[in-house]
Amino acid sequence: MASASTSLSKAEKSYIHSSLCSSPPLRADGRSLFDFRTVLLETGVAPLANGSAKLNIGKQPHEGGGGTEVVAATKLEVEDIENGDGVEGGRIICSVICSPSAYPHLSSNALDELQYDLTTILHQTLSDSSLHPPNLGILPNKKSWLLCIDVAVLADAGNVFDAIFMASRAALWDTKVPRTRPIEYQARGLAPSGAADVEMDTESGQQAQKSSFDTRDMIKTAADFELPDYWDEGEVLGGREQWPVCVTLNILPPMHYLDATPSEEASTPLRLLLAFSFPPDSPAVLQAMRLLGPGELTVAQLKAFTADGEKYARELFAALEGKLREEDLRRNVKARDRFAAR
Amino acid sequence: MIAFASFAQPPQDAIFPRHHPDVVDDMDVDLGEDDFERGYQRLTCPGEPITSSQAFMRGHGTYVDNEEVIASVAGTIERVNKLVTVRAVRSRYNPEVGDLVVGRITEVQPRRWKVDANSRQDAVLMLSSVNLPGGVQRRKLESDELQMRTFFEDGDLLVAEVQAFFADGAMSLHTRSLRYGKLRNGQLVTVPPALIRRLKSHFISLPCGVDLILGLNGYIWVSKHMSQSQQEGDAFDGEAVYSNRNDEIDGATRIAISRVSNIIRVFGAHFIPLTDTLLLEAYEWAVEQEGDVRDLLQEDVGDALVATVTAHN
Known part of the structure; x- marks a missing residue:
């Protein structure tokens, strides 16, 4: 794991350690151990993406700078199953890029390594079959959607993993899959007899007799698909409630804390990443777990930390869910009201 | 505990005047x-x-x-x-000779250290411009050169004065004073360099037991109070100048250090130049509110703090 942290003097490190281990524990900015900095979130920031979100942890009010800033966007691409890379039911690819200005002290090689590490963790977690959305297929055995999740880290002020997972979850929540209608190509005048007696959704009834755009009973024989022109951008991804959230437990045995700043990260020997998903009406599922850093942990400690992590993740999940619903409301209902009021 | 909020939205009803460049503005901007x-x-x-x-x-x-x-x-x-x-208005630090700066060692090189001082280039601290432990006055020998890391190593924070400039504009620092040298017993806060004005003294000690070193480069060291005699005594007792060990710091002092740091962050966010009286007033206000240290980072509390303190001045 490439070190993303800034250098720190021994005196600073020991000051941070002794502050965290004193009772009551104290952090540099006065937060308690399990407090997050304020998280800013906005969905729908990229008009050309199918879903997008911008997230900032710990931005300073008024002044522009500060905080970990992450932008995530999803883009759906059509893939050919027979001749291309497509897979039945669609597939998911994640990638994370880090802006060099977020890590000015890293060389380009080290930055590549860091991007690769972040990409691997995100991809392995989100492309898991247990999370796969059901509506990524278009035509069986012919076409499917490729869901690309691109995350850009624009600034790193600590806790970048949680930020990436939260932003990805928000972008996936925001993703709209375009509605598709299968079509079949036929020679003129050879329309199936079943097509004649039912009204078509094309405008001209006369043409409908011979239309080659009849969509019924065609799923099996359909050669291609079209995008119906409809007022919304499509339907949301199936099972969007269960995209995971990640909590990073910064472990300084025997205690641990959340949402570390860069200097705290640099002085903590061990980080435990836990990604939980919370499917409705069923117990939480641990989707991913990573230990980063040179420290050590026994199995018993790991169990205790995992149980704690689930608690924090649930809290985070509930807060994020609330914010996402609020964003949906802001962009749909309120935007419509504002438009009507003009 | 986690709280979500929205990014600041541009005001809905703001009307920005838009002019084509050819349209002559009624305000004459040209200076004669x-x-x-x-x-x-x-x-x-x-x-x-x-x-x-x-x-x-x-x-x-x-x-x-x-x-x-x-x-x-x-x-x-x-x-x-x-x-x-x-x-x-917003730029990196422009050094001038005699400025007090706080910096961080980034590299140890032959007979010199490279120091990050928030300037366009790394500053240079020559081995010949540091004090030897114990205040011994002599030329630096090859043996000193070999043990440079016992004085300063990568990541160490130090307070120094700008001594001169090199031909390429990089600054040369010196720590040839008992007040300068390695920093410990505290934490670093960063603000835009424009907010630090040239004061009579950049070593401020607040009555709450906290010392401040306002580096003109925007780096501020907030630490436990140390009396003058103690500090100079330390400088003479051999190794203490270059010690990496912190003193015992009690909880109240740690809280005071965090509170002062947060106040500085609030001022930084509101782009308000720092002075000792302003900091003191803000600290008293923060203690009066009887809030937690972390409350200061909430937007409304920060706004209230700035409104109260700037109203007096």
């Missing part, structure tokens, strides 16, 4: 000879014409287009004879 004579400072926006390039020379922060000197940064206009420059 006499405008400069009056000696007032004016702010510029990037792209704003300042004056004619025939009468003046362009300096830093400006460029010439269509025989006009145009600002390329937001800042204040300055003029020396015929040279017009714009000093940017």
